[in-house]
Amino acid sequence: MRFSGNLLILEKDNHKRESLETIFSFLGLSCQSGDVDDCISYFDAEESNVDICILGDIDGFNYKEFIISHANTAFLLCSENSHEDLKEQPNFMGEIGNDPNYDEIVSLLHYCQSFRSMRRLSSKSGDGASALIKMLVGQDKAITNVRRLIEQVATKDTSVLILGESGTGKEVVARAIHELSDRKDKAFVPVNCGAIPAELLESELFGHEKGAFTGAISAHEGRFELAEGGTIFLDEIGDMPFQMQVKLLRVLQERQFERVGSNKPIKSDVRIIAATHQNLEKMVAEKTFRQDLFYRLNVFPIETPPLRERTDDIPLLVQELVNRHSKIQKATVRFTQRAMLQLMSCPWPGNVRELSNIVERLLILHPNEIVDVNELPVTYRGGKLEDDPYEERMALLDNFSVPLQGDELQEEGFFEDNDNRPIDLPPLPVIEGERDMAQAFMPTLSPEGINLKDMVASIEISMIKQALTQSNGVVAKASEILGLRRTTLVEKMKKYGIASTN
Incomplete structure (x- = not known):
C-alpha cells in the first residue's frame, strides 16, 4: 500500500x-x-x-x-x-x-x-463544522464522496435529501452542510417527523394562534419561524403523514405558510434538508409518499454508507470517537490489534451510533487502559478471529517470552503469505531454561476450573515487580529483563497500578 x-x-x-x-x-x-x-x-x-x-x-x-x-x-x-x-x-x-x-x-x-x-473543507468553516466533518472520517470511496458532495452543495440553497440507515450520521451531514453554508450564523432547527404525533405535527412545524384548538392558550411559533434565515432539518421525512406532505409541498413551492387557526401568510426564507432511512421511491410507487414532494426534496441526494460496507475505516472512527468522548469522560483508552480486528469483523446494525456507544462504554469500564478482545462487550467478541490463527501460541510467547524455532512456527502454518505459501524464516535462538520456566508456570487445571485472566494478571504483576526490584526501579532495564518494549511495560504498570521505585 x-x-x-x-x-x-x-x-x-x-x-x-x-x-x-x-x-x-x-x-x-x-x-x-x-x-x-x-x-x-x-x-x-x-x-x-x-x-x-x-x-x-x-x-x-x-x-x-x-x-x-x-x-x-x-x-x-x-x-x-x-x-x-x-x-x-x-x-x-x-x-x-x-x-x-x-x-x-x-x-x-x-x-x-x-x-x-x-x-480544505474544514478551513472554510468555523470550529463547529470542523468538529462535524471529523465525524465523517474515513478513506472509503463512499464516505469520501459524501464529503465531496457536502462541499459542493453547502453554499447553495438547494434542497438536500440525505438517505441512509439509522445511525450512519445523517444529522451530522445535515449540520455540516449548514455550518459550511452562508446561513451558518442563523438557526439550525432539527425536527424528527416520526417522533411527533400526526395531530400535533402541523402546529409544531407552522405554529398556531391563540384559541386555534383546545389547549392553545397562547400563540405559538413553529419550527419554520424559528429557523427563519437558517436551516430546518426534517429527519425521518418518510414518516410524515400524507396530509402534512401536501402542506410541506406548498412551503417548498410558494415559500410561505400559515399558522394553525390563521389565514395570514407568513413568508419563509428557510433552507430545507430532509433525511430518511426508508425507500421513498418504493413509497411513491405504493402511494404512501407524494411523488411531487419527493421530486422537490430529491434535488440533491446524498447517501450515507452503512458501517459494515466500510470496515477499513473503523480504526479511524474509533480514534476519533475516543478523542471526542475522552474530553467528557476525562480518560482515554487504547485498543490492541486483535481487539480492533474483532471490531472490524462485527456487522454493526446500528452503524456509527452503535460504535460510538461501545467506545463510550469502554472508556467508562476501562479508563486509561489497553482493551483486548476479552475486554470488549460479550456480544462483540465473536468467535476466534480467522486472521489470527496463532492466538494461543502468541499468548504463551507474551506471558513467558519463550521463543519458538522458525521451523516450528512454519510447521503449524503460522507464517504464510497471501497465497498460503510458507514464508522462509531464519531459526530463532532458544535460550536455555526458558522452556522449563514456561512449564513451571503451567498449573494443573482442576475440575472446578480457574479464572485464567486473574491468573495471567497475577503472574504478570509478580514478574514486573521482580524485574523492577532487580533493576533498582529503572523501567528501561526492567523492560530488557522481561523482554518487553519500554512502552509496553509502562502500559502494563499503569494497568496494574505498579509504581516505579526509582
Whole structure:
C-alpha cells in the first residue's frame, strides 16, 4: 500500500531519523529531514507543503505549542517520553511505538491522510463544522464522496435529501452542510417527523394562534419561524403523514405558510434538508409518499454508507470517537490489534451510533487502559478471529517470552503469505531454561476450573515487580529483563497500578 504527501521528520538522533525516513519513503511519502533547526525553519516557511510531521526527541522543545501553531498539519509522535497533553489537539494523530509494525504505521497514515483530505473543507468553516466533518472520517470511496458532495452543495440553497440507515450520521451531514453554508450564523432547527404525533405535527412545524384548538392558550411559533434565515432539518421525512406532505409541498413551492387557526401568510426564507432511512421511491410507487414532494426534496441526494460496507475505516472512527468522548469522560483508552480486528469483523446494525456507544462504554469500564478482545462487550467478541490463527501460541510467547524455532512456527502454518505459501524464516535462538520456566508456570487445571485472566494478571504483576526490584526501579532495564518494549511495560504498570521505585 502506497501513500502520497510530504512528510517532515524532526528528530535529533541521526540513526532514528534515517530509519523513519526509510520506512515512510518506502510507503510512498516524500520525506524531508536533517538538522532540527533547519527543519523547523523549513516548516515555518513551507507549512502549506507539509502534510505530516513526525516529532521525535528534541531537547527543550515545546511540543504542544508547536502543534497548536501548525493546525493544518497532521502530527505523529515518535518519542521515548509520553506527552499526554498532545492527545487533546485535533491535529495530533497518534504515537509511533519504538518498534512499530506495518499495520500500526498504515493505520496512522490512513488517519493522517483522512485529516489532510478534510483540511480544505474544514478551513472554510468555523470550529463547529470542523468538529462535524471529523465525524465523517474515513478513506472509503463512499464516505469520501459524501464529503465531496457536502462541499459542493453547502453554499447553495438547494434542497438536500440525505438517505441512509439509522445511525450512519445523517444529522451530522445535515449540520455540516449548514455550518459550511452562508446561513451558518442563523438557526439550525432539527425536527424528527416520526417522533411527533400526526395531530400535533402541523402546529409544531407552522405554529398556531391563540384559541386555534383546545389547549392553545397562547400563540405559538413553529419550527419554520424559528429557523427563519437558517436551516430546518426534517429527519425521518418518510414518516410524515400524507396530509402534512401536501402542506410541506406548498412551503417548498410558494415559500410561505400559515399558522394553525390563521389565514395570514407568513413568508419563509428557510433552507430545507430532509433525511430518511426508508425507500421513498418504493413509497411513491405504493402511494404512501407524494411523488411531487419527493421530486422537490430529491434535488440533491446524498447517501450515507452503512458501517459494515466500510470496515477499513473503523480504526479511524474509533480514534476519533475516543478523542471526542475522552474530553467528557476525562480518560482515554487504547485498543490492541486483535481487539480492533474483532471490531472490524462485527456487522454493526446500528452503524456509527452503535460504535460510538461501545467506545463510550469502554472508556467508562476501562479508563486509561489497553482493551483486548476479552475486554470488549460479550456480544462483540465473536468467535476466534480467522486472521489470527496463532492466538494461543502468541499468548504463551507474551506471558513467558519463550521463543519458538522458525521451523516450528512454519510447521503449524503460522507464517504464510497471501497465497498460503510458507514464508522462509531464519531459526530463532532458544535460550536455555526458558522452556522449563514456561512449564513451571503451567498449573494443573482442576475440575472446578480457574479464572485464567486473574491468573495471567497475577503472574504478570509478580514478574514486573521482580524485574523492577532487580533493576533498582529503572523501567528501561526492567523492560530488557522481561523482554518487553519500554512502552509496553509502562502500559502494563499503569494497568496494574505498579509504581516505579526509582
